[in-house]
Amino acid sequence: MNRLDHIAGREPLFAEARGDIAVSFEFFPPKTEKMAETLWESIQTLAPLQPRFVSVTYGAGGSTRERTHATVERILKETRLTPAAHLTCVGASKGEVDEVAREYWDLGVRNIVALRGDPPEPGAKYQPHPQGYRDAAELVAGLKKVAPFDISVAAYPECHPDSSTKAFDLENLKRKIDAGADRAISQFFFSADCFLRFRDAAAAAGIDIEIVPGILPVSNVATTRRFAQTCGASIPKWLDELFEGLDDLPSARQLIAATVAAELCGQLYAGGVRCFHFYTLNRAELSYAICHLLGVRAK
Template sequence: MPAPRVSFEFFPPQTLEASFRLWETVQMLAPLRPEFVSVTYGAGGTTRKLTHEAVTTIGRATGLNVAAHLTCVDATRTETLDIARCYAEAGVTEIVALRGDAPKGATRFTAHPEGFANSVELIEALAATGHFNLRVGAYPEPHPDAADTLADVRWLKRKIEAGASSAITQFFFEPETFLRFRDLCAKEGITAPIIPGILPIENWAGVKRFAARCGAQVPGWLDEAFRAAARDEREELLSVALCTELCDTLISEGVEDLHFYTLNRPHLTREVCHALGITAQPALEKVA
């Protein structure tokens, strides 16, 4: 069975120490020759400038195909499209187009009075420029603002019809969660690739908090497994084993692409990739 194609998500640094950690992450994972890497937009659009700097720097220094996250949060249509234009002028051809989360302190997303009301409007506007390959988010478990998974699937179909080429899912803990979602997407007529989002677990307590915010269900058996592993100081070993098993099951079910949420901590992601048969390749030529 061939090794899957992989991609990696990074977030932009806000301190000098974080800058070093991001660059270490890029250097460690770039030799695995990802299909693309993406750089997130901070909650509420707070890292807009930092995201632009990280995207352009990584692309220029490594030659990797870098996708920039772009959201509807706290910006007018003109401001958002100006950011996209700057990306196009810098040679960035990939965008992950998202509605975005509510700004800090708010409980729900509220569109800017002169901004895009939702992700579909954003995707339509970006697609109309003709400059970008657009990827979007997908939710194998109901998004906190969605009525149910079927509503999420039908909204995903609208995003694909608006101009997106593929979707990247929120992370999940059991392969059946993704496989049921993929089947439902197929039933609703979605033919675009749906790439599972994979989160190697660096800190179990932190991941549980993250899961609660985004609606990912935590299986009881997994919570107990990490409690037992903590007693034996074997959390990292457990994390690599579980993540590798999750990915291997997905691959056996026909998944050809995996998107890793690295949290700018590359060691577990690299270990899982190695276990899946993804090894370092000759260095890419740097772009002048």
């Protein structure tokens, strides 16, 4: 057999992308004026792609909560985008969380990303607040009592670090769905097969809502490794090796990051995925480039 027979007649990976894709983006609230400028430049760059929503992350500390609220409010008032505010169970009573949710509803926010949240101290074991919501399922149920929010929850293709088994992890996801969640957004991953198998396992477990893959374009492996340790994601050896020797070549890192993430998205598209959620880290270039390859164009 000719070496080229196995690829003869195949279309390029992105040739079939016809603009039938919906995207969403995640940002985090800025800590400084310079970071605020970068964030708003990114929002303005990505806004013409007409994302379904843009989410803003949320920390357990009071000042972080205030920055999240301020960022969500600015998106709501100064853009046509739909903001989705993150809420967690960490460090707050049910009454405090409900009050934040009511303030969001009164402000005009209709979308929430409901998460259990990580312990404030890295490496510490999660402990629910004595008067708080114990987990994300309880949080979802509580938020639905406050107002009819559109609620997204987290899903873990490689299993949450605190889950004993994948079956237990799926059971926990189903609890969140039964509590009223409208969709799940997955933690990042680097194997299309990993996500597609998880999607099939979720369907077999009776989970019938939309599960959106979370895509993290990697330009800094050390940062990605730190994220992965908290969420149970694995970083394949080949990905580590791709970025070796590029510490002083940021443009090369960007090109490789875009290539890797775009190919992952192309494989997911071939597997029937039509919605993607990008963890932008407040930078627009990589997510914009990947969206462009997928056929998502500015409108």
